[in-house]
Amino acid sequence: MVKGIRKFAYDCEKYVSGKSMDEVMEEYGLTSVIKLGSNENQYGPYPVAVQAMQAEIGRMNIYPEKNYIRLKELVGEKFGVDGDWVSLGHGAGNVLDEVAKTLLEDGDEVLLPKESYRLYREISKIMGAKVVEIPLNEDYTIDLADYKKALTDKTKIVWICNPNNPTGTVIDKDTFGAFIDALPEKCWLVVDEAYADFTDPDLLPDLMPYIKAGKNVINIHTFSKYYGLAGGRIGYLVANPAFINWYDTVSEPFNANRMGLAGAVALMEHPEEPKKYGDLMIKDRTWMNEELTKMGCAPIDSQANFVFFQCPYPADEVAEILLQNGVIVRPCTGWGFDHFLRISIGTTEQNKVVLAKLQEAFDKLGD
Numbered sequence: 206m207v208k209g210i211r212k213f214a215y216d217c218e219k220y221v222s223g224k225s226m227d228e229v230m231e232e233y234g235l236t237s238v239i240k241l242g243s244n245e246n247q248y249g250p251y252p253v254a255v256q257a258m259q260a261e262i263g264r265m266n267i268y269p270e271k272n273y274i275r276l277k278e279l280v281g282e283k284f285g286v287d288g289d290w291v292s293l294g295h296g297a298g299n300v301l302d303e304v305a306k307t308l309l310e311d312g313d314e315v316l317l318p319k320e321s322y323r324l325y326r327e328i329s330k331i332m333g334a335k336v337v338e339i340p341l342n343e344d345y346t347i348d349l350a351d352y353k354k355a356l357t358d359k360t361k362i363v364w365i366c367n368p369n370n371p372t373g374t375v376i377d378k379d380t381f382g383a384f385i386d387a388l389p390e391k392c393w394l395v396v397d398e399a400y401a402d403f404t405d406p407d408l409l410p411d412l413m414p415y416i417k418a419g420k421n422v423i424n425i426h427t428f429s430k431y432y433g434l435a436g437g438r439i440g441y442l443v444a445n446p447a448f449i450n451w452y453d454t455v456s457e458p459f460n461a462n463r464m465g466l467a468g469a470v471a472l473m474e475h476p477e478e479p480k481k482y483g484d485l486m487i488k489d490r491t492w493m494n495e496e497l498t499k500m501g502c503a504p505i506d507s508q509a510n511f512v513f514f515q516c517p518y519p520a521d522e523v524a525e526i527l528l529q530n531g532v533i534v535r536p537c538t539g540w541g542f543d544h545f546l547r548i549s550i551g552t553t554e555q556n557k558v559v560l561a562k563l564q565e566a567f568d569k570l571g572d
C-alpha cells in the first residue's frame with residue numbers, strides 16, 4: 206500500500222479511455238483501424254492549424270506569450286466580450302478541473318448528470334465535495350426541474366453538459382433562465398459546451414447574457430472536437446473577469462502549450478475550414494440516423510459529433526465484434542445503457558464502412 210495519498214483520492218476512479226488504435230491493431234492482428242470511440246475529428250487537423258503549428262515548432266524552448274493573449278482576444282470576439290473574460294487550460298478537462306479547484310471546499314455539494322462525462326464526478330470528489338447524481342429523463346435529456354429540486358444551500362457547483370455526452374441531447378432552453386434565478390447565492394452553474402458547435406443554434410440557450418449580467422455562470426469549450434485539435438490540448442472558459450481572475454490565481458501560469466495555441470489561433474482566424482467539415486458531419490449525422498433506423502436501431506436526436514442509439518443486441522457484444530473487424534466504438538454499458546452504442550461521426554467514407562460492419566455484426570449475432 207502506498208502511504209500519504211489524500212483521503213479523497215480513495216473515492217476516485219481512474220479514467221478508463223477507449224482502446225487506442227495501436228492496441229487494437231496489436232491485439233486483433235489488424236493493419237488498419239477506424240477509431241470512432243472518442244469523438245475525435247477525423248477531418249482534422251485542418252491545414253491552417255498544421256501550418257501554424259509547423260511555423261511555431263522552432264520556438265518551443267520559449268514559454269507561450271503572444272498567442273496566449275491573442276487566443277483570449279479571439280475567443281472574446283466570438284462571444285462579444287474582451288479577452289479578460291476568457292482563460293485557457295490544457296484541454297477542457299483541465300479547465301473543468303481548475304474550476305473545481307477554484308470553487309470547491311470540503312463538504313460542498315455538487316449536482317451532476319448521472320449519465321454524462323465522468324470527469325465532473327471525479328474532480329469534485331478529489332476536492333472533498335459531496336456528489337449528487339441526477340438521473341437523466343426517460344428521453345435521455347438533462348431535466349433542469351430535477352436539478353432545481355436537488356439544490357440546497359450547500360450546492361456549490363451544478364455541472365451541466367450541453368449537449369450531453371454520451372446521449373447528444375440538449376437541455377430545455379425555455380426553462381434555463383428560471384433555473385439560473387433559482388441558484389443559491391454561492392452556487393455556480395458550469396455549462397460544458399464541448400459539442401456546442403455541432404448543435405442547431407436555436408436549441409442552445411445563449412449563456413452570454415447571463416454571464417454579462419453577473420450571474421454565476423461559466424461556459425466551457427474545447428478545440429478537441431469541432432476544431433480537430435485533440436492532441437493540441439486547448440480548452441477555454443468564458444466567465445466574468447472577477448471569476449477569471451480567481452481561476453488564473455489557482456491555475457498554473459502557462460497552462461496551454463505553444464503548438465496547440467498556434468493551431469487554435471489559426472483556426473479562430475480561419476473559421477471557414479472547420480465550418481466546412483463541421484457542416485458535413487452534421488449532415489452525415491442525419492444520414493447515419495436514417496440508416497440506423499432502417500437497420501432496426503433507435504437513434505436519439507444527437508446534437509453532437511456522434512450518434513447515440515439503441516441496438517437490438519447487447520452493446521458490449523456488438524462492440525467486440527466491431528473491434529475484431531477494426532472499428533472502435535463506445536458501448537454505453539458503463540453508463541447503464543447496455544443496448545446503446547455511441548459512435549463518433551467520421552469521414553463520410555468511414556461512416557459507410559462502419560454502418561456496413563455494424564450490419565455484419567448484427568447478422569452474426571442474429572444467427
Ligand SMILES: *Cc1c(COP(=O)(O)O)cnc(C)c1O
Nearest residue numbers: 296297298322370399427429440
Ligand atoms: C471531450 C470532452 C471534453 C474534454 O475535452 P478536452 O479539451 O480534450 O480535454 C470535455 N467535456 C466533454 C463533455 C467532452 O466530451
